[in-house]
Each structure stands twice: as C-alpha cells, then as structure tokens.
Amino acid sequence: MALPHLVKYVYTHGTDEVIKRGKKIHAIGYVELVEYDELFGTATFRVKDDSYSTFYKVYIHHFRDPKATSLRCGCPYNLGDICRHEAAALFQLQELLDRGHLQTGHIRYDQRHTVVKMKSIDLKHLRLLCAAETLVQAETFLRTHKAVIEYAENETVKAQVTLEGEVYDVLIKKNEERNFDTSCEYEDSDHPLCLPKVIVFLQLLNTYGAGYFDSIRNWDKEKNKLLEAYGYSLKDDLKGKFEFTYQEGKPFLRVLDATIKRVATPVPSARQALRTFPTPAPSLPEVPIAPAVSLPDQRLGVVFNFNKKSFPRFSVDAVIGEPNEENDGFAGNVEKLDIARFVNTDTFNDSDAALLQLLRKLQDAEINKYVNRNSPFSGIWENILHHEADDLPEETKDLITEYLQPKLHRLFQEFGSQALVYTLASGKAFKTAQLQPLQLQTTEAYPLFHIKKNSHYVVHCKVKAGITELDLSDNEAPTPLLFFYNHQGFCWKNKETILLIEQFRPTGKMVINSTNWKQQLQEMILP
Structure with a gap:
C-alpha cells in the first residue's frame, strides 16, 4: 500500500535525522493544531522543540494537493528541505486526517457576520467563497446597475444593493488580522459570501483595484511625514500641488507642481571654539591598499557520470580540487570525493557547503531508500538483486523520476550560476583529463510541438x-531527465514534462490516428 502523500513528503524531503526527531516530537505530543481552514487547505501548528523549551509555528498550505503542498517554519534550520518541526507537524496532520478529526460536516454560514480570509480583493478568492451562479449574477447586475456606496473611510465600506425591489445593507471592513469582516441580511447559508457582498466586492475591484481598502486606510501620519520634506502638511491646500498614490498598500507622494522643491534640512551651526590650536602642516593622504581577495582553499565540483547502465543512465559524483585564479575552474587535477563519509567543509565557501548537502540527496543510496519506501516491494527492495543490464519496471522508473526531478531542478536553479560542473562520457575512465565542463542554465527547457495533417x-x-x-x-545526455547540448545543461520543469518527452523518444515524432486525435490533443498536446 502506498504511503499517504503527506508522509511521503516527509520521507522525500527530510534527512534521516530530521525524520527521526520529527517522529520523536510527534510521539511526545509536542504538536498542537492552532488553526485549520478546510476551504483553502491550510493548517497552522504550534510545535515545541525536542531539545529546548522553544515553540515554533509551522504553516502548511495546500496540504490536500500533493503537487502544491508547501511548508514554512519559524526555526532557523536551513540545512535541508524541511526541519524536524515541519516533519512532526506533517505526521500530526496525517494522524488527524486518518482519525477523521478534520472532517467537518456541512457548514452553515450566518451572513450577518462572516469572515473572509483574504488580504486584498482577489477575484480567485471570490470565486472560492461564493457559488458559481452568484458570481455570474453579480457580474450581470453590475453591467446595468451599481451598488450605492454610503461610507468609505478607515478601511470600512457601507453600501446598499437593491435586488428585486428589496434594499440590502452591506458592511465590509478590515479586522485586526487584516482580513475582511462582512455583514448583510441576505439569505445564503452555504457560502461565506452572498450575492450583495459579491456585488460590492466586484464593484470596488473593477473601479478602484485590489488594494482599495488600503487606499481608504487612515494614513494621515505617514502622509504628513511625506509632506514635511516639502514644507507642507495635510492642513494646507494641496490641490494642484501634490497627489497621493498607493503601491502595495502604502502611500506614495507625487509632486504635481514642478516649482515645489524639497526643503533643505538646516545644518546646526558649529559652536565657537574656546581655544585655538595651531594648524598642523598638511600631509599627503595615505593611499589605501586594496585587500587581496582570498580564494577558498578547495572548491567542490559536480560530475554527471554517464557510465551507469541502468535507469536513469547517470550518477552524480563530487570532486574537489584547488581553484584557479578566476575561481571558475580547477587549477590542476581533481580528486573524487566519497560524500557518504564525513567531509570537512571548513575549506569550502558557503555555496559549496550547501551544494554538498544536495549532492548527498542525489546518491544511489538515497534513491534506493525512496524506492524501498514507496514501491510495491516496500521493505524488501534493497534485498532484491539488480543487474545493470536489466531494465527496471516502469513503476520503479516513475518513482526514481519523481525523486530526482525536484532535486535536479533545485541544483540547476540555486547553484547553476556558481557551481563547477562537468560531464564524464560513457565508457570514459574517471580522470581529470576526461571531464568536460558544463554550464548549468537556470532557464528551463520545455517542449514545442509541430503538427502536420495528412x-x-x-x-x-x-x-x-x-x-x-x-x-x-x-540531446547529448543519454537520459530523459536532462537535456544537454553544446556544453550547456537544461532541466525540465516537472515530472509530467519528462513523462511527456519520453513518449517521443528517440525519434522525436509520434503518429496519431484521426480517431484518437481529439483525445490526444486534450490529454497530451494542450496541457
């Protein structure tokens, strides 16, 4: 049986130590659910550290979607993708889901007071918070009618909406948590937003923009500070002289009258000296000597080794050596590094030290651990004898791709511009002279399709x-996971792109019958 995707996330992104301590924190009971939102799929946990009496908040977003799940913790840990507190929170969340504690029944909303969790007026959120027909009715209403705005100050809007001869009062205001408190007498118990509320939100969005409520916030104190630089205040007549604009919810001052200049800040006059001293003879200024830029004692290099016979047809090795003067290559021979053992990173720069942690995740031992946990042969995969000449099952290839792709993507995006990367062609001995330089590109490769019809x-x-x-x-790389050409390396965006590309290898073309064209167009080409 496959693991739940939340537990799978822990085993995929966490180190052995993180997983072990995350289980410990969860088992002790140091994880407490603080906030849960069924609609947006978010959960917030308060987690106590297992070593210190320190509490951290862990935020989990989109936990119901395996492809969009993201986490954030307040602890300073940065040696891996997730920390032990995030691992413990995921274990706790999975336990709550398994026990059915988070399965809420049908929620009934009282339109006299509903809280809308969005920081600004966002059409995507409005679609989620109301019925589909409600949004259509609101858009239809606004084509010929308008809501009457009675009051709009201090992040509060009062409006009236007339529907079928009946007038509904709508109140919308920002609360202390920067979300929206809404109120209306309209009946709709199935959604947080009823029709009159949606009408007002859409009218404000279309007329003033998403940040309208920030623009009606009381910014007098901030505005006066901006005007002081020109010798004005809000009490003065500013018509034709100044104008306030709002960007990202903050006021900015625009000067309309070109004759208005900034007021120079008066410099306090120096106090008269009580005693005069003889003026020393002028001396020639000393020319400072620019400090020499110190190069790291050793640099870490990455080698894509294509001598591996089985899928994915390559392994990732690490080498160390003395850098050249430009620090963009090695000055002499390099030495292959056994990163399964302890490596002293004191001679590395910060970037190479972080790169080493990522390279450890790309080793065969880590890949086998992931396959062992998630394959149908869970628990016995490592005991099965594999020969390099044997082709792996498609399920195993899919698991290996699922594990490697995000880590390769991170390697290209975060270290592509500074890492020393090389390739070793198939059949070549692991010697410095055989290593060919490779420049990793941060831009992703993506497929294009040319279609001919007969x-x-x-x-x-x-x-x-x-x-x-x-x-x-x-493609000069014998693997579908990467695309190498002319000493440049590109990575695909996601696993789905790799699986799509694999269908066209090795010829690069596919013949589709007319009867299957519509289905293939929708499922393969258009996405």
Missing part, C-alpha cells in the same frame, strides 16, 4: 532550450 496527424516534438529550438535527438 490522413493522420504527425506530431514532431522540439525542445526550446534557452533561445535555441532543437530537435529531441540533439
């Missing part, structure tokens, strides 16, 4: 790598 459809798959459009067969 009696059937012929789809040609091209690859957009940087500014160049290439054939799929131009």
Whole structure:
C-alpha cells in the first residue's frame, strides 16, 4: 500500500535525522493544531522543540494537493528541505486526517457576520467563497446597475444593493488580522459570501483595484511625514500641488507642481571654539591598499557520470580540487570525493557547503531508500538483486523520476550560476583529463510541438532550450531527465514534462490516428 502523500513528503524531503526527531516530537505530543481552514487547505501548528523549551509555528498550505503542498517554519534550520518541526507537524496532520478529526460536516454560514480570509480583493478568492451562479449574477447586475456606496473611510465600506425591489445593507471592513469582516441580511447559508457582498466586492475591484481598502486606510501620519520634506502638511491646500498614490498598500507622494522643491534640512551651526590650536602642516593622504581577495582553499565540483547502465543512465559524483585564479575552474587535477563519509567543509565557501548537502540527496543510496519506501516491494527492495543490464519496471522508473526531478531542478536553479560542473562520457575512465565542463542554465527547457495533417496527424516534438529550438535527438545526455547540448545543461520543469518527452523518444515524432486525435490533443498536446 502506498504511503499517504503527506508522509511521503516527509520521507522525500527530510534527512534521516530530521525524520527521526520529527517522529520523536510527534510521539511526545509536542504538536498542537492552532488553526485549520478546510476551504483553502491550510493548517497552522504550534510545535515545541525536542531539545529546548522553544515553540515554533509551522504553516502548511495546500496540504490536500500533493503537487502544491508547501511548508514554512519559524526555526532557523536551513540545512535541508524541511526541519524536524515541519516533519512532526506533517505526521500530526496525517494522524488527524486518518482519525477523521478534520472532517467537518456541512457548514452553515450566518451572513450577518462572516469572515473572509483574504488580504486584498482577489477575484480567485471570490470565486472560492461564493457559488458559481452568484458570481455570474453579480457580474450581470453590475453591467446595468451599481451598488450605492454610503461610507468609505478607515478601511470600512457601507453600501446598499437593491435586488428585486428589496434594499440590502452591506458592511465590509478590515479586522485586526487584516482580513475582511462582512455583514448583510441576505439569505445564503452555504457560502461565506452572498450575492450583495459579491456585488460590492466586484464593484470596488473593477473601479478602484485590489488594494482599495488600503487606499481608504487612515494614513494621515505617514502622509504628513511625506509632506514635511516639502514644507507642507495635510492642513494646507494641496490641490494642484501634490497627489497621493498607493503601491502595495502604502502611500506614495507625487509632486504635481514642478516649482515645489524639497526643503533643505538646516545644518546646526558649529559652536565657537574656546581655544585655538595651531594648524598642523598638511600631509599627503595615505593611499589605501586594496585587500587581496582570498580564494577558498578547495572548491567542490559536480560530475554527471554517464557510465551507469541502468535507469536513469547517470550518477552524480563530487570532486574537489584547488581553484584557479578566476575561481571558475580547477587549477590542476581533481580528486573524487566519497560524500557518504564525513567531509570537512571548513575549506569550502558557503555555496559549496550547501551544494554538498544536495549532492548527498542525489546518491544511489538515497534513491534506493525512496524506492524501498514507496514501491510495491516496500521493505524488501534493497534485498532484491539488480543487474545493470536489466531494465527496471516502469513503476520503479516513475518513482526514481519523481525523486530526482525536484532535486535536479533545485541544483540547476540555486547553484547553476556558481557551481563547477562537468560531464564524464560513457565508457570514459574517471580522470581529470576526461571531464568536460558544463554550464548549468537556470532557464528551463520545455517542449514545442509541430503538427502536420495528412490522413493522420504527425506530431514532431522540439525542445526550446534557452533561445535555441532543437530537435529531441540533439540531446547529448543519454537520459530523459536532462537535456544537454553544446556544453550547456537544461532541466525540465516537472515530472509530467519528462513523462511527456519520453513518449517521443528517440525519434522525436509520434503518429496519431484521426480517431484518437481529439483525445490526444486534450490529454497530451494542450496541457
């Protein structure tokens, strides 16, 4: 049985130590649910550390969607993707879901007071918080009618909406948590927002923009500070002289009259000296000597080794050596590093030290751990004998791709511009002379499709790598997980793209019958 995706997230992104201590924190009972939102799929936990009497808040977003799940913790841990507090929170969340404690029944809303959790007027949130037909009715209403805004000050809006001859009073205001408190007498117990509220929100959004409530906030203190620089205040007549604009919810001053200049800040006059001293003879200024830029004693290098016969057809090795003067390569021979053992990182710079932690995650031992946890042969995968010549099952390939892709993507995005990267071609011995330099690109490669129609459809798959459009067969890497061309390395966006590309390998084209074209177009080409 496959693991739940929350537990799978822990085993995928956490180190062995993080997983162990996360289980300990969860078992002791140091995890407490603070806030839970069924609608948005968010949960907030208060987690006590297992070593110190310190509490941290862990925020989990979109936990129902395995592809969009994200976490944030207030602790300073930065040596891995997740910390022990996040691991403990995920274990606790999964336990609550398994026990059914978070399965709420049908919620009934009282429109006289509902809280809308959004920081600004957002159309996406409005769609979630009201019925689909309500949004359509509100848009139809606003084409010919308007809500009457009676009051709009101090982040509070009072309006009247007339529907079928009946007048509804709507009150919307920002609360202390910067969310919206709403009130109306309209009947709608199934959604947080009823029709009159949606009408007012949409009218404000279309007329004034998403940050309207910030613009009617009392910013007098901040505005006076801006005007003081020109010798004015809000008590003066500012018409035709100044105008306030709002960006990201903050006021900015715009000067309309070009003759108005900033008031120079008076410099306090120096106090008269009580005693005069002889003026020393002028001396030549000393020319400061620029400090020499110190290079790290050793640099860490990454090698994509294509001597591996089984999927994914490559391994990632680490080498160390003395950097050259430009610090963009090695000055001499390099030494292969056994990163499964302890490595002293004192001679590395901060970037290489962080890179080492990521490279450890890309080793075969870590890949096998992930496959062992998630494959149908869970628990016995490591005991099965595998020969390099044997092709792996598709399920296993899919698990390996699922594990490696996000880590390779992080390698390209975070370390691509500064890491020393090389390739070792298949059949070559691991020697410095055989290593070819490779420049990792932070821009992702993505597929392009050219379609020709005869009696059937012929789809040609091209690859957009940087500014160049290439054939799929131009890939110099013998793996579908990466795209290398002319000493440049590109990474795909996600696992789905890799699986799509795999269908076109090795020829780069696919023939589709006319009867299956519509289905293939919707499922493969358009997404």
